[in-house]
Amino acid sequence: MDNWTTLGFAGSISAMTIILILAVALVAGALIRSRWALFLPLAIGSCVALAIVASGHGLGDTPLPFLVVVCTLVMIGGQGLRPRIISTIS
Helix, strand or coil, X not given: CCCCCECCCCCECCHHHHHHHHHHHHHHHXXXXXXXXXXXXXXXXXXXXXXXXXXXXXXXXXXXXXXXXXXXXXXXXXXXXXXXXXXXXX
């Protein structure tokens, strides 16, 4: 298997892991009603980046920016899949 997303210090992220992360982002976008939920990928990505840097390793070729941007877009799609609540005016 080609390790095209190597982290540089602790292995690699497989394609299946990326698919699972995006699937969780889609479900989270569909379930969480608040638009503030779109900041979750940014917050999680920032925490992971700080943990990597604090451990003494560089970010190098990590797929973190890719995952943050794509997860945010997938969460927007998940929020679009959510059923709309329309109030009836009588």
